[in-house]
Amino acid sequence: MRTSNPVTITLWVISPDTRSERRFDLHITIGQLKDKLERVTGIPVSNQALSLYNAEEDTQPAATLEDDARPLGYYGARDWQFLKITDTNPSITLTGQLSDVSQVEKFELSEEAYAQRNDTVLAYKQRQKLGRFAEKADEEQQETEEDVNIQVGSRCQIESTEPGFHKRGTVRFVGKPKFSHGVWVGVEYDEPIGKNDGSVQGERYFECRQGYGVFVRPNKVETGDFPVEEIDFDEEM
Structure with a gap:
């Protein structure tokens, strides 16, 4: 016995404002x-x-269903x-008027007028001293104004939040780099626990192997007679 092709199919119907699952006869023009879709989507037939x-x-x-006289099945719908x-x-x-923003008159405000308002995000950031309006910390301001007593070539230990973990190395740079304001200390670690090779953003400040270099604020650096400690990276494996 020959099986006949299905007369109806299920389609996802999508318009700018609707989405639904509908069944249609393949013989419908x-x-x-x-005409049916106008009642579903609100879009006129024309x-x-x-x-x-x-x-x-x-x-x-x-x-593309361009011929109104053709049946749906003519276009191979499945x-x-x-x-x-x-x-x-x-x-x-109606639905188009609600979603067509080209019909809406835009409210525009000049940068000067925006800066004078006190009910904006910009004004809030200024009052709360957030982002670019934030004041520099006293410690940071002091570092930009006074010399830091850290000598290039000194052995050092960098502050760590992990108990028992000592990040030790040698001071290779002390000064004001281009990548940020204030004084920074460049350190070559004894082990590959750093972030760079002594260069940042294409500017070189000292030489070391990749992954051994790091830049930190002076208050994170303690200089002294710190011997080299070997770190067992396989300890927790």
Whole structure:
């Protein structure tokens, strides 16, 4: 016994303001289909442009339903394709007027006028001293004004938040780098626990192997007679 082709199929119907799952007879004409879709989407028949897509993210349609006299089955429609309805004249439809921002008069404010208002994000940041309006910490200001008593070549230990973990190395740079304000200390670690090779943003401040160099604030550095400690990186494996 020969099995007949299905008479109805299920499609995803998608418009600018709706999304639903609908069943349609393959013998329905595109004109009749548009009449049904007007009740679903609110888009007038005369404004509807219909396209079938195999997947929602596709940019090219599998078929464009241009002939109102043709049946849906003529375009090879099958279950679970996406029927997308485009509103060709949104300015005259209710849903289009609600979503068409081109019809909305824009409120524009000059930078000067915006800066004078006291109810803006900019004004809030200024009052709270946030972001670029934040005041420098006293410690940081002092470091930019006074010499830091750390000598290049000194053995040092860097402050660590991990108990028993000593980050030790040798001071290779003390000064004001281009990548930030204030005084920074460049350290070559004894082990590969650093972040660079003594250069930052294409500017070289000292030489060391990749992964051994780091830049820290002077208050994180303690100089003294710190011997080299070997770190067992496999200890926790």
